Amino acid sequence: MVIRKTNTKNHMETFNLILTGVGGQGIITLVSILDEACLLQGYDIKSSELHGLSQRGGSVVIHVRFGKKVYSPMVSRGRADLIISTELLETLRDSHFADLKTIFLVNKHAVGFAGYLPESEILEALSKMAKNNLHIVNASEICKKELGKDVLAGVYLLGYASYKKIIPLKPEFILKAIEGIIPEKYRGINIKAFNLANDN
């Protein structure tokens, strides 16, 4: 478990998470689940998201911070403990939140546009940046294949992070949060996506 001590007298411990991707990938739902899970596990929590224009297929970055006591909802440059990304290029866009210790959990999935970088170039940049802390996962592909919906990739990644203990949040609390937040109609499939990461 990697909770970093900030440079303070109080030894406050805060876990800094960046969620990044593209509008329409269900990232806002993801942050609601995370926030609720944090509360269930007894953490103080703050997160910051954007709505509106940026959601229309633009770049989306959400900050989530949890620990004993959190002031700012925003992660500072170079201070992320974990970056979870649902889109390859967007990972690079928010890489300034990382330092050498940051763990990257990246969905191997491109939402392309004219002028998009070659995938190999993105992967190379990521492996240079994250070295031994890089997890590249075919989340969209797996969710599409197993559950018929690639939009579940984010929940899959959350399951991956929790089961592999790269986020200090226990699966039981996240599952409970999913139950509280996701409407009944989609609850089952979200739980499946979350647990899929444990099976693979």
Add this chain to the structure above:
Amino acid sequence: MQKKVLLGNEAIVRGALAAGVDFVSGYPGCPSAEIGEEFGRIAKENGIYAEWAVNEKVALESAIGASFSGLKSLVNMKSFGINVCSDSLFPLAYTGTKAPMVIFVGDDPSCHSSAQSEQDSRGYAYLSKIPVLDPSSPQECYDFTKLGFDISEKFNIPVIIRSTTRVAHQRAPVVFDIPIKKEFKKGEFVKNPHQFCTMPPRVMEMKTELLAKLKKIKYFAEKSKANQVIGKKNSKIGIISSGISYFYVMEALQELGLDLSVLKLGFFYPLPEKKVSDFIKGKKEILVVEELDPYLEKEIMRIAKDENSKLKIHGKDLLSEVGELNTEKVCIALSKLTGKKLAELKTKPLILPKRFPKLCDGCPYWYILPTIKKIAPVGTIFGGDIGCNMMAGLPPHNIQDYLFSMGASMGISHGVSRSTGKKVISIIGDGTFFHAGMPGLVNAVYNKSNPLIIVLDNRITAMTGHQQNPGMGKTLMGEDVEMVKIEEVAKACGVKHVKVLDPRNIKEFEDAIKDFLQKDEVSVIVCRLMCALLERRLKNNPDLRKFYGNPQN
């Protein structure tokens, strides 16, 4: 009492419920839309009336009517909404409220979801003389909304809660009361022209009364717990902050291992001057940490002249007036001030191909914008307006030559067309047409110019997340209502050339553009096709029809 993770805007709703709000009106924008939307879902079961008004001015005026009839009201809008409603906001300060009123205004520093300008709406406090509270967290969104209703009740004055994107869209645990279910309250209008009419010379008396009221509120602010002193008592350097900036200050102090006294101001206006002068007493230097305009900094300079004339006051000399603040910016400012060394940061944002927001898959505008671009002769001037149709200005479309405020395309296109004699194609959405486009249309007809106005009627106010509008047959609370047809409005305004079409019929659309480009008078094409996202939502969740009906017709 309950504890739950809430979005700042959800906490505003909880605060208004706890205060016993009866009447909610607003106009959707970012970052405020979630407030009205939530009331749309919960109003009925809580004995509350809620509506989307046609624009913010009307939203405020509706609430004024409710207040004068004895109902507690909440008005919600984004930053620019306060510009639109200001004409009625100023006299409201003079008349005061009868039943309490809170006005929520959401600013968007860094313009994440705002064209137009990087507005700091706190300035309206000085223009209108209406109290302004500045929350930092969802908990304060809840607490300050309740406090706002209390102040309004006590002093018969509206209270503005001014939030920002990082507060409105911040999620954090909130402790809140679950109110006892109440019945719909029927208002009663008791005539009182002495209070409700601002006719001169009475209006001058009203101003005097308002100033006297503000003195009392200032005294109240001095004692309010909304303003707090945190940290070491007698540090030589002090920090004064408010809103989200307060959190950046606390993070930065931790980061640098500093213990300084911090004055956190919940009251922006009227400013608790005694509290400020007590705070600055004995200090050598003050850093004022506020986003955008240096309002507090100037006030504190004024107070320091009497209290501590040797005090050095820093603010915008160390912190930018452009864009949001963050912990790093505050760290740098504090490091300069205290000499504390900062660890060097090596990571920098990479320069990458930009991902522009784009029209959604299946968006009706995919039929409209390329067709306009294809048919319009080289050199055509394109007017743009606020909403999803702003995307006309981005690649691959690039057909937008000016973009201002809600409905402004109508007036500017008229002015360009009048001035140049050139044909202008002016694009506007259905929500924006109702909001402020209509007066501009009447003006263009009346003053005899000839823009071709293309209304992109996707049957909903889409950009801010699908809010009902007068054209689509449902109210915020899901009641059925007659659809206001844009083509009929246009005809009634005197437009002679009006065509309604489904933009999927590209040939028909092309012919209509070609035909209308030849006209010497104003012409209007209404392209009617439902937002694809809304269509998908309705297909996946037919229960939503309760709130959206059948907007395609």
